[in-house]
Amino acid sequence: MKLVDEFRDVAVARRLVEDIQQRATRRWVLMEVCGGQTHSLLRNGIDAALADVVELIHGPGCPVCVTPAEDIDLACQLAQQPEVILSSFGDMLRVPGNAGSLLDAKTRGADVRMVYSPLDAVALAQREPQRQIIFFAVGFETTAPTTALAVLQAERLGLKNFSLIVSHVRVLPAMELLMQASDNRVQGFLAAGHVCTVTGFAAYDDFVGEFHVPVAVTGFEPVDLLVGIRDCVMQLESGRVEATNCYGRSVRRSGNAEAQRVIEQAYAISDGPWRGFGIVPRGVLRLRPELQRFDATQRFGVIESRPCLFNECRAPDVLSGRIKPPDCRHFGASCVPETPLGAPMVSSEGACAAYYRYGGHTATAPLAAK
Numbered sequence: 001m002k003l004v005d006e007f008r009d010v011a012v013a014r015r016l017v018e019d020i021q022q023r024a025t026r027r028w029v030l031m032e033v034c035g036g037q038t039h040s041l042l043r044n045g046i047d048a049a050l051a052d053v054v055e056l057i058h059g060p061g062c063p064v065c066v067t068p069a070e071d072i073d074l075a076c077q078l079a080q081q082p083e084v085i086l087s088s089f090g091d092m093l094r095v096p097g098n099a100g101s102l103l104d105a106k107t108r109g110a111d112v113r114m115v116y117s118p119l120d121a122v123a124l125a126q127r128e129p130q131r132q133i134i135f136f137a138v139g140f141e142t143t144a145p146t147t148a149l150a151v152l153q154a155e156r157l158g159l160k161n162f163s164l165i166v167s168h169v170r171v172l173p174a175m176e177l178l179m180q181a182s183d184n185r186v187q188g189f190l191a192a193g194h195v196c197t198v199t200g201f202a203a204y205d206d207f208v209g210e211f212h213v214p215v216a217v218t219g220f221e222p223v224d225l226l227v228g229i230r231d232c233v234m235q236l237e238s239g240r241v242e243a244t245n246c247y248g249r250s251v252r253r254s255g256n257a258e259a260q261r262v263i264e265q266a267y268a269i270s271d272g273p274w275r276g277f278g279i280v281p282r283g284v285l286r287l288r289p290e291l292q293r294f295d296a297t298q299r300f301g302v303i304e305s306r307p308c309l310f311n312e313c314r315a316p317d318v319l320s321g322r323i324k325p326p327d328c329r330h331f332g333a334s335c336v337p338e339t340p341l342g343a344p345m346v347s348s349e350g351a352c353a354a355y356y357r358y359g360g361h362t363a364t365a366p367l368a369a370k
């Protein structure tokens, strides 16, 4: 645990907080892109400790939160087919679409199963040749390689009873969209370390050049995050911006070549919907034409989708950093983790869940407690 413990050292973290406070001549607005970063920032009291010099706003990097309701509806409808076993990650089963969640479909008799990996779904297809196994694939570049491996393995095995609903998304196009918004307030980014482990961070050079904001790639421990925040603040104070890697134990400039190779083998980049963002140019991954026979929408026929009916959930504003979760009137009242009204309260990476869990406890957070 040594490698992790040193990045949780409270004394080191406190020194970093003091260093950032001394360097900042004004209050800067930074966005942490990933929900895992949000949870760590709140759990450790970093947002409160730096409140005078840095406003942290929360970005769109929660995979189940940005999965379109229409894709969930499609999954629920396909799950009702008698020959189908619908599988996905645990969080995804609880996110509501227009007509409930996959767990609701399960209570109505659908065969819905949680798996830990798309490769588990391939194994299920081998064990149950008389059933049609669909894996509902969500997530960023972090999970896209495993889904790619699964479909390539299904092809190698010649499986005719395995298919995918592909709802994978790409982070950088959403960051571009945020910067182009007329009401954008973000002055710097903490980029998600696990995504950059796959993609590398060289791709951020053009982004920094176009929008003139610093991008610091960070991990998820308190010291990782504070080093990234300090890096952004130093850049903003100096007026010189660049993409920097503050997560050197995991991220390389060019990323993971093998993961990039399987992504390219399985998917094509496309314009497509993000929940709360609308159509994001070049923002989604779709199966390549030669793998279309593994696309569940092709195998079972496209099912008509509808716009989201529950429009009082302010997930679009939360995911784009326009509001904080407590600004939503349902937060902590009609929307709690046990009975969530929107994806950000469901997911272990959702900002609403983070505020519900840690928002009222800043006094006991490691960096707040003396």
Ligand code: SF4
Residues within 6 Å of the ligand: 312, 313, 314, 315, 318, 325, 328, 329, 330, 331, 332, 335, 340, 341, 342, 343, 344, 345, 346, 352
């Ligand atoms: S508190 Fe609930 S209803 Fe409000 S934005 Fe978050 S998930 Fe949506």
